[in-house]
Each structure stands twice: as C-alpha cells, then as structure tokens.
Amino acid sequence: MLHRWRGFALGIFAVIIAVGSLTGAMTLLKLHDLQTQKILNEKEEETEKKMAVLKDEMRKATLKLKFNLLILPKQQNIRDLHMKGYPSEYMPEEYVTRLANSGIIVVRHFLPSLQQRIKWPEKNRTITLIGTRGEVPNLHKDPRRPLVQPVPPGTIVLGYGLHHSLGLHNGDKVKLLGREFTVHKCHEERGSKDDYTAWIHLSQAQELLDKEGHINAILALECICQGVEGLLMKVREEIKQILPGTQVIEMGTKAIARAEARAKVGQEAKSAVERERRHRTKMRSEREFFAAVLVPLVMVACAVWIGLLAFNNVRDRKVEIGIQRAIGFRAGQIMFLFLSKFLIMGLLGGLLGIFTGLGLGRWLALVLEDDMEGIATAGELFNPGLLLLCLITAPMLAVISGWLPTMFAIRQDPADVLREV
Template sequence: MSVWRLVLREMKHRKANFVLSLLSVTVAIACLVGAQTLLRSDEIQTETILSEKQTEIESAISVREVAVAEAGKALEDSVRKDMLKLGFNVLIVPASQDLAELHLNGTLTETMPESYVDKLASSNIVTINHLLPSVTKRVAWPEKEIDVIVQGTRGEVPIMHRGLKKPLLEAVPPGTMVVGYQVHSKLGLKAEDKVALLGKEFTVKTLHPERGSTDDVTIWIDLAEAQQLLGMENVINAILALECGCTGDRISQIREEIAGILPGTNVIEKHSQALTRAESRNKAKVAADNALLAEQKAGQETLARETKSRAEIQNRRAGLVGILVPLVLIGCALWIGFLAFGNVRQRFSEIGILRAIGLSSNQVLALFLIKAGLIGLIGGVAGAVVGVLIGIQFGGLAPSEETWRRIFETGAVLTTIVLAPLLAPAFSAIASWLPALIAARRDPALVLQAE
C-alpha cells in the first residue's frame, strides 16, 4: 500500500471534488494558454492584414509604374517624332546683338553680311539643315500710321553638300507681302489688296491667323525689297536654321560648328511649338512621376497607420490580458483552495485515524499535495489543449497545418504549453497548501475524542 494508491482511490471516490478541482485548474491554464494563443493569433492576423495591404499597395503602385513607364515611353517616342518632324530652331545673329532687344521687341538691331548665309550653305555643316536669312526692323508704317515689324526673307538657302531638298518654308515673292494677324485685322486687309509700304506698292499674298507672338505685328516681304526699303543692302540681321538633327547638348554642338564657319556670330535657341509641347509632356511626366511617388508615400503612410493601429489594438488586448489572466488565476487558486479545504474538512475523521495508525504529518501532507499535483498535471494538459483551441477560435484563425506552424513559430505559445503541465501542479499544490497543512497538523487525539 502506498500514498499514491490512497490518493487515487480517494480521487475516484470523491468525484465531484476531483472534477471541480480539475475544472478550476483547467480553466486557469486554459486562460493562460488561451490568452497567449489569442495574442499570437492577433499577431498573425496583423501580419496577414499588413502583408495583404502591402501587396495591395505594391500591386497598385506596380500597375501605376507600368502605366507611367508606358506613358513615358510613348511620350519619348512622340517627342522624338516631333523633333524629327519639326526640329529645333536656332537663330544665328551677330555676336554684338543685344539679345534683350530680341526678347523684348522681337527685333534685331545688329547686322552681318548677307554673304554669311552663302558661306554657311557652301560649308560642310552637319548640325543644321535649312537656312533662312532675314532682316528685321520695327518701323512706323507711314501710309497706315501704325508700328509694324518688317521682316525681309528670301526663303530657304539650300545647303549645297546635301543636295536640293524640298524647302520647309516658301519664300515671299517680290512685290507681295504676308501680313500678321494684328496688322491685317486692324487695317481690314484682304488677300490681293494693294497696299503701299514705305512708298512701294505690294499685293497682300497671305494673311496669317493669330499666333500670339510678335508674328501678329509682322509683315513679311522679299529680302532684297526689304533691304532696299530699310536701307540695309547686302546685310542681314539673322539666319534662322531649321531641322537640326542633333542629339545631346545640341546648342553647344551647333555653336561649336558655326563658330568655326562664321566667327563673330552667336547662336541662340529658338523655341518651337514642338519644344513647347515636349516641355509640356516632360512636365506631365514629371507630374506623373511625382504622383507615383506621392502614391508610394501615401501607401507607406497607410501601411504605417495600419501597423500603428494594429499595434495599439494589440497593446490594449495585452493590457487587458495582463489584468484578466492574473485575476482568473487568483480566482481559480482561491477556488482550488476552497475545494481542498472542503476536502480536508470532509476527511477530518479519516485523517485522525490515519494519524492514529501511524501515518506521519508529512505523509498526510503528501496525501493532499500529491492529489493537488495530479489534478494540476491533468488540468494543465487539458487546459493547454483547451486554451490553444479557444485562442485560435477567438483569434479568428481556421485550424490548419499552417495555423499551427505560425502559432508555434515564435516559441512563446509553445513555451507556455510545455510549461503549463509543469507549472499547473505547482499552481494547484500552492493553492491547496494551506488546507493540506491544516490537515497535516490536525491532532489525531482531538479527532478521536470528537468521535
């Protein structure tokens, strides 16, 4: 006969006490393990949500990146085509020309020999394609009493080494004029009207639509006639060069090449519509890139907000668990102690007899503590299993191999589960300690006298 046998027989005999004590330990351990599992489930949920959100954001950004890249490529292609078709314009002017004059009034005051254009045309220049020599002067139109810009042009001068090309711009035939929008609308001019300019009669050949530039107050006539009327024989103010096929830093290349042919000149870039469009598109691309960056930033901020929000929820839950679990443990411990005390009271007579027949107080103490330990062991295992299942259930996770893997990934839950069957007997024994001590110290003489 051993103490163990006595304990097992007693547990089997007093089933209600055993079951209630077991239930208490199970509840306590289930609460502890369940809370750990629930918190871990929460972490897993958070990881899943954040991962999904990250993927969603990355996917949206990826789609946007593809769209921007495609738009960029289309833009680049479009600009390239525009450039190919229209080219960039450059203006070759005397080096002494005050560029402020050009930018402010659209006119040029300095001149250079007209022969420069022929020199350029007969050179082996490669950075420019078409040459348009011109004279430009702002004059008061005495016959009409308005100020206009008179521009004399002889049309394109072909570059000899490239052979004849179809000119991009037609020359203004002698005796005719092309009139800008402001001028013809103010004077009520129509095509084929005869008008006098500086004492010479011209036929209106073309009326330009509004361009929103100095072109609107300009009259174009034949170069030679303009030189004669303006007193600028054999000189020109500028050579407009068209269709530059350069890549890279084109203006530097053009300047370098022209400086070698026409010393004493300056080359300035003249914005074309194509360039303006290209710039607009570039701006649009920059805006799209910025929008993409903003979207990326917004995505990261959303993610950060979500992370913070989840962390706050988790902290709140952890705080609640930190209060509730100890309360439940204390409650269960008190209940186990109460049950143990009830068991001791119920067994006073038995304890007295056992002491009378020779059991020591330590053996009586062992009777109760072994019982408590066994209840703790069984309750610990049961509580661990129940706790994990409840934690997963309330944590909103579906039981699966992946769920188990992730639950036990961090080790905290696993450690609790492993320790539960070890700690639960200690928990139960501590809760039963006082009643067990009362039983062990019970004087058998008092018990027998009371009988």
C-alpha cells in the first residue's frame, strides 16, 4: 500500500467521495428536518403567542361588550322576522319570570316586548308599536342599574321620524288607537326602523293589541362573554331547557364578530403553518429525489474508479503476482492480499468520508437554508448508526469494486508472466 501509495490514496479518495456523498446527503436531509422542525416550532409558537394575545384582548373586550340574544317563540319564522322587522308569533309573558327565576347565570337582564306593525289612525301613519316593561333583572345576579328605562304607563316614547314629522315634544298629549298618552321621550335620529317606532308600557300594548298576557320576544341583555366561542350554543341549550317553546338567535354583537375574527386569525395562522409544512415537505422530497439520483451515481462512479485503479494495480503487479504464484502462493492467498488492501482502503475511506460528509452536508445546509442559527453542530449530527453503516458499506464497496480485477489477477497464468520477463 505504501509502495503504491498514490493509487491507494486515490482509492481512499474515491471511497471518501462515495461515503461523503452518502453521508452528506443524509446530513443535509437531517439538517433539513431539524430546520423544518425549528421553523414550524417557531411559527407555532408565534401563532400561539398571537392567539394568546388575541384571546386576552377578546376576554377584555368581550367583558365590556357582552352580547345580546333574542328569545323568540319556537314557531317564529326567522325569515319572516327579518322581512317584517318584528316577530309575528307570540308566547306567554310568564316566560320572562320563569327565566329570571331559573338561575341561568350567563344572562344579566331580560327585556320582554310585544311588537306589531300597526296603523296609527289618529295620525295616519304606519308605525311599529312596541310594548315593553323594561328589564327584568336576573334574580340570581347582583342587582344592577337597568339598561333600558321602562316606559311608564300612560306615556309614549317616540322615534325621531314620528315626533319630528308630527311636531311632537316631551309632555305633549297624543292619541293612539283611541287612548291618550303623554309623550315621555323623543329619541334622536338613529337611522333605523326605531325612527318610526313608538314605545308604550307592555300592559297597555297588550290591551291595545288584544294580546293580554302575551309577548313575542325577550331580549336577553349583557350575556357574559368570557370565552365567547361555543358560549352561544351553551346559552341556547340552557334557555331551551328552561323554555322549550322558544328559539334563541344572536343579535350580531361585536363580541361574536371579534370571536369570529379571532377564530379566523387562528385558522389563518394554522393554515400558514400547514403551508410552511407542505413547502418544507416538498423541498425535502426534491432534495431526497436529488440525493436518490446523485448518490447512487456518485457511488457507481467511485466504484468504477476503484475498479480501474485496481485493474491498473493488477497490471503493475503482474510480475509480482507471477512470482508469488511461483513461490507457492495459492490463488486464495493472493486474493486475500488484494482484497484486504481494498478492505483497508474502504475502512479508511469510509471513516474519513463520514466526517467529510458531515462537514459537506452542514456546509450545503448553510448555503441552501436561511437562518441556520442554532443548528446542530457536526458533533451533534454524528450518528453512530450512520458510522456503522458507512464502515460496513464502504469496505464492501471497495471490495466489490476490486473483486473483478482481483479475479483477473489470480487467473493470470504465472508461466506467461515469467516467460515474458
């Protein structure tokens, strides 16, 4: 080996390239996986932080906002409600009391109402008449200031469109369906159907509309919003159990919108992580494909290289082999001499190739990947399994490559060689 050190060194170099390409490819893929894990962890962590901030903001915001629910008779067609602007079905007024006494903890106030679109014959107007008696506080919650002032019996509250067009003011007397009311309050312009709505006390509305003891909606106010997601379903379930003859719809509060936005942000963040994961997986597949094509090619080229070196070596040592045969070396012994050389070549090349591959893979990863800060060091990338694999495959590669030339060597007729010289 030392005598023909150039050939031996070239052989080792070939093994280093073969093993280095294999180890390099595996290291690159491993680093890719580590980097992928790092990126995904960072993204997930970032998402979690973002979501935590949003959740906290949501909690704070919804604590203030709360949200409102509208409890309607079960038979109320929601489409009709939206078309007409008021409920057309009725339920017993006693439902409010039942709810207030039920111990439901997520709703602070209940506002029963009776609404109907009517003709105001005295003023020749079509208006929405709402009978209300103000909020019924939840008896199981702390007493709070009523959110909406009740309309005292005998009084009427008018929307902007009505009092403005009729020239009515607070304290004016006005007749509605034959009964006299004192204008209690004139609302500012709201730009909604409220502008053409008149509010009177619930009991008087029931009398005027001939619906004694009935209402057609209960507005559940200030529903507690800690953790809005899924709460609506809970509230619906709870109310449904208390009042089986009703249905509950949400009034489109900001809280729900924010919750939905938050959910959307969360979904988007998850999608981004998923997109990144898919991108990294695709990138890995490409690299895997590249390695799967390149590494075998390099290994075959190196095997051919070693084979050619071995043939050259056999040619150079033809006389030596002839002499060895003449002094009694058996074919198996000569074969052993040659193959042991390839074995040593493979072992040395394999060992050096592993470290070359580790360095090469790491360097390639640094070139191909962005932000490799904190990536595993060569020492951390060292894999005993890989070492074992290389220390088995590299000598095998070298021995297999040298096998044919060795067979050629031992099949040479020593007499031919000795006669030639």
